[in-house]
Amino acid sequence: FCCSYRLRNALHPLWQSPLTIPGGSRQSPINIQWRDSVYDPVLKPLKISYDPTTCLHIWNNGYSFLVEFDDSADKSIIVGGPLENQYRLKQFHFHWGAINEWGSEHTVDSKFYPAELHLVHWNAVVYPTFEEAVMEGDGLAVIGVFLKLGAHHEGLQTLVDALPAIKHKDTVIEFDVFDPSCLLPPCPDYWTYAGSLTTPPLTESVTWIIKKQPIEVDENQLEAFRMLLFTSDGEEEKRMVDNFRPLQPLMNRTVRSSFQ
Ligand SMILES: C[C@H](CNC(=O)c1ccc(S(N)(=O)=O)cc1)Cn1ccc2ccccc21
Ligand SMILES: [Zn+2]
Numbered sequence: 316f317c318c319s320y321r322l323r324n325a326l327h328p329l330w331q332s333p334l335t336i337p338g339g340s341r342q343s344p345i346n347i348q349w350r351d352s353v354y355d356p357v358l359k360p361l362k363i364s365y366d367p368t369t370c371l372h373i374w375n376n377g378y379s380f381l382v383e384f385d386d387s388a389d390k391s392i393i394v395g396g397p398l399e400n401q402y403r404l405k406q407f408h409f410h411w412g413a414i415n416e417w418g419s420e421h422t423v424d425s426k427f428y429p430a431e432l433h434l435v436h437w438n439a440v441v442y443p444t445f446e447e448a449v450m451e452g453d454g455l456a457v458i459g460v461f462l463k464l465g466a467h468h469e470g471l472q473t474l475v476d477a478l479p480a481i482k483h484k485d486t487v488i489e490f491d492v493f494d495p496s497c498l499l500p501p502c503p504d505y506w507t508y509a510g511s512l513t514t515p516p517l518t519e520s521v522t523w524i525i526k527k528q529p530i531e532v533d534e535n536q537l538e539a540f541r542m543l544l545f546t547s548d549g550e551e552e553k554r555m556v557d558n559f560r561p562l563q564p565l566m567n568r569t570v571r572s573s574f575q
Pocket of ligand 2: 408409410433513
């Protein structure tokens with residue numbers, strides 16, 4: 316069981332580094348088995364307040380495309396939920412598949428979604444920099460939102476329209492105003508568990524907050540993600556698809572739910 320994970324990780328093209336870090340006991344992503352999640356009445360509602368003017372730029376980092384924010388002050392923050400402190404928004408990015416049958420990093424009852432949004436926040440109350448927070452158990456909080464095939468998503472289209480300009484690795488464009496709240500589903504329900512970054516350095520520093528309700532995007536919008544490239548301008552083109560990490564063992568973790 317466990318060795319199959321290691322084998323699967325070992326063969327995964329994208330993660331040449333030690334897949335589950337040696338001795339890793341809280342790796343991500345995981346399958347969320349709905350009936351095994353435990354309702355925790357102590358969990359508070361998650362409070363999200365983003366300032367759209369803190370948006371800086373959108374860029375292709377060779378793993379995904381990400382929108383980065385000015386995190387030099389407490390302007391775009393989340394608080395509550397499972398969190399002891401407030402956390403500052405640093406960036407958001409996506410993971411997706413070559414086809415609609417898979418693409419998300421987390422699964423629910425072993426079901427993949429075609430894509431998954433990650434809003435990455437760090438604990439600026441306790442740690443002086445993001446880089447330091449990345450190395451600490453309570454350093455990061457990532458909100459995961461599943462994308463499912465359905466209606467056109469107006470808010471996402473603003474991002475989709477910018478993608479042709481960042482087709483190649485290490486290309487970036489200005490992005491002055493964007494409110495990531497438009498990418499959140501209306502339902503407040505979430506699952507939460509202690510996990511890790513899903514790309515190197517895979518540090519076990521993430522409190523995951525996975526929204527139960529997906530957002531809907533249309534086929535053209537998913538196809539736009541798939542026209543991005545892992546490769547730099549001038550290199551042999553490799554389409555940016557299947558940039559999700561294999562599922563990792565739950566080990567002795569419990570997934571809590573904010574809902575019954
Ligand atoms: C981590 C950092 C780069 N990676 C991320 O910020 C990151 C954020 C979220 C996810 S996910 N998919 O889990 O939401 C994955 C990666 C660079 N960096 C900062 C310190 C540091 C030390 C060694 C190597 C790289 C380092
Ligand atoms: Zn991610």
